[in-house]
Amino acid sequence: MEMFDMTAAELGKRIQAGEITAVEAAEYSLSRIKEKDGQINAFITVEEEKVMENARRVQQKIERRELTGPLAGVPVAVKDNICTEGLRTTCASRILGNFVPPYSAEAVKRLEEAGAVILGKTNMDEFAMGSTTETSAYGITRNPWNTDHVPGGSSGGSCAAVAAGEAFCALGSDTGGSIRQPSSFCGVTGLKPTYGTVSRYGLIAYGSSLDQIGPVAKDVTDCACILEAVSSYDRKDGTSVKRESYDFTSGLGRDIKGMRIGLPSDYLGEGLDDEVRKAVMDGAEAMRSLGAIVEEFPLGMAEYAIPAYYVIASAEASSNLARFDGVKYGYRTEEYEGLHDMYKKTRSEGFGPEVKRRIMLGSFVLSSGYYDAYYLKALRVKALIMKAFDEAFKKYDIILGPAAPSAAPEIGCSLADPLKMYLGDIYTVSVNLAGLPGISVPGGMNSKGLPIGLQLIGDRFQEEKLLRAAYQLEKAVGGYGIKKEEAHDEQRI
Amino acid sequence: MSREYETVIGLEVHVELATETKIFCGCSAKFGGESNTHTCPVCTGMPGSLPVLNRQVVEYALAVGLAAGCEINRFCRFDRKNYFYPDNPQNYQISQLYLPICHDGGIEIETEAGKKTVRIHEIHMEEDAGKLIHDEWEDCSLVDYNRSGVPLLEIVSEPDMRNAQEVIAYLEKLRMIIQYLGASDCKLQEGSMRADVNLSVREAGSRTMGTRTEMKNLNSFKAIARAIEGEKKRQIELLEEGKAVIQETRRWDDNKEYSFAMRSKEDAKDYRYFPDPDLPPVVISDEWIRAVKERQPELRTEKLARYIREYGIPEYDAQIITSSSKMASIFEKTSEICKKPKKVSNWLMVETLRLLKEKGMEPEDISFSPENLAKLIDLADDGTINNKAAKEVFEEIFSNDTDPLYYIEERGLKAVGDEGILLAAIDKVLSENSDSAEAYRGGKEKVFGFLVGQVMREMKGQASPAAVNKILKDKLS
Amino acid sequence: MAGQIDRETVEYISILAKLELSGEEQLAAARDMGRMLEYIDKLKELDTDGVEPVSHVFPVYNVFREDTVTNQDIREELQKSAPACKDGAYKVPRTVE
């Protein structure tokens, strides 16, 4: 088996068996990045020497049997809004162009403790605001399946890096679909865990009540392994939840006979691409043939999720991004007259248009006279959305639907009309509003050869069930493993 | 002045809590330290850092709230107050607006005009800002975040005060309560207690409120009193001239005795408060409240009664000693050691108060230890040193908390106890005052003091009063 | 409510948000915000009377730290990425005239 074909878990096994060393794996990934990333631009920062140094250290520990886990020696990529000590972290923004964090995110620490080797920092929409990875200050990322298309966003760099075989797996972050949607566009598997499962300490906040770090990988098993490594109850994050179990892998192979799968009819109506709809229906059929009970049902509230999401996320963002002011770190404008001029110039030059747009909207909905009408209203709607899911999960174990209305759009089509771009988040944002876990699994290709993702949504803390269903769905409809034939290396790029 | 005016005053008092660490991170909350040496990613607003609440802050807030007769919000929450300023590293302050921890309380104050209650609107928890130093050499300011994130209680009164006297009485009472609880040392000069004064004037008898201004930068009771007078005068003058008072924040300049508007178009007062998504709510149970009440130290009225009852000191003394928790604590601890509460009280009432006044200090600044005062009292009592020497030793204890034994030794202050010299002196006195000696033997005990005095004079004050007493009594019996 | 985003509002919000927008950007911001708010107004269709606003998804309460010092002086590391420092302090334009 070529290294390209290996999942993270397979690579990890061979490293443990001594067939491949962590150093060879790192060398492979770095050469792959050298070869492909000029075109894909999945990475913002890669420090080769540091990578090799870490790989050598990890290899020594593996040989001393100090590292025996499935991720030991596996090269992973980390989204550039997750702090890495000593390694530049930009959030794809000019305003953090020179920011080298003095500490690592808890999730990164855990990855490193598991022996993963961090390859570098991946491109994203600036401050995770966008669905295409076109708003990055460090150039757009291209979809490895067709470089005229976007990889999705905002974790576009992480998903493209895995799809292009540059990294074996990656960390992304998901505020309104930012892991699941680009995973769907890039033909990889991406999981957004239950809110509070992975510590947010060190994740540069966009919408604090919605943000979660999660894995992007080649298959469901890898996702489960990474989640197991990075999830924790962290006292540094007040919103971290102490879960009963952090075992996400041992139940993976179990069948789904009798599992009740709900298919929201609201997710299948107008606005959904026919090929995507067909992929969802095929997925439903596959699960049915595995013994699951699948039925359509009205979930409700779907159309209110996006407006509620944009109010809440923008409001939180307007406050979270206030700290970028040219005083303590990051960019400061060259010339200014006085304090407020310094603030305004620094921020206006440091932030891109999409970020400014959301800061303006967020500041407005919180401003005097509008707080009740917009912000509080959105929080009430959020309560209703949570209730709709609570009702659904009384009847179903898992919800199945699309991850995005269509496959990856062409580069340059989305930003012209922000509202239209926002509407693309329709199937993903309510999961964040309700704090639920969701996963995107490859569900086939469209007629243009672009991947389509299927989304499974679980009830809170039901990752075990969600991963079990996703594993069976992946086995039935293909996933990464089957796609690699028709999308072999050369065809892919 | 052609019309009669009434002043209406409400106070926002900020108190820095006496916690070891900051409100949302494990940095030391100690005062001082080199610039930014008590900082971490959280209190410098680093991206990705998250706040976690210090439990002790809630404990103190509950203790102060309960002592001030407040209702407790069983479900309280933190909100973000958004505004840009460099002393505020996140450019939002974590505070409480919608659900503050305590509300609707009140404390009783007493002035010449009698007793009255000042109602407390609310008490909330929040974080302090960093310090801005204006550079002398360059045209810039320097930011130190050592104070950033130090826990504060903001105590907001209703506009129930009418003059400076009431304001000072309120602040003193508040300070006493908080000091008693150990929640803060409440030092105005160091900024651990700060008061912003909201003041408006209206025609006497009017029921509507005038337009108020908020005055900041008041760092002594005197400054507060002057600022109230100054601002009242300024507002009345405006009204007399037919002009309007503008609702604004003003900075009091105590040297110029005038307040200046702190206005700029850049600070639109629109703080866009919203619940902080990083901090889960605080739920306060009956048990928690009960536990805080049980842990509540004895407050002043109870203490006062106990001192009179248990220690047998005069009410006047007890009043003064209990007016400061520091004094009360020294009184109790010293009495505990030397078992002579009346003597302890005397040292506090006379010498301590005299030295405090002389040095312009507050009782809270007392730094000597009960152990050394107790030692001194014993030494004076058993005649090792006489009164004159004791006063000198006390000054040394007061200033440097020196061990009195060591100091007496070093300075040779020990009273003469040598019986030979003393006997000679006593014999001399008795022979020169034989009529007095006779009178004593005849039952006129009052003369004894006179004879002691004579012996002491003979000894030039260098005798141990205890030894004099003993030998003299023997001789006269 | 939507459609009422005029240039004055945009100017006011940009003061709050400390953003400097050019004339063209102001017009674009007014248009974008207006359109977005018009869309957000869809929420008004929903009757939310009696619905409690939810800010935290889970009923997690009372997450505390104990009051013990855990941090050491890491000023140097913290100030590595700072644009301007002097004597261990962060340097900013003069804050009072």
Ligand SMILES: [Mg+2]
């Ligand atoms: Mg305040």
Ligand SMILES: [Zn+2]
């Ligand atoms: Zn700190």
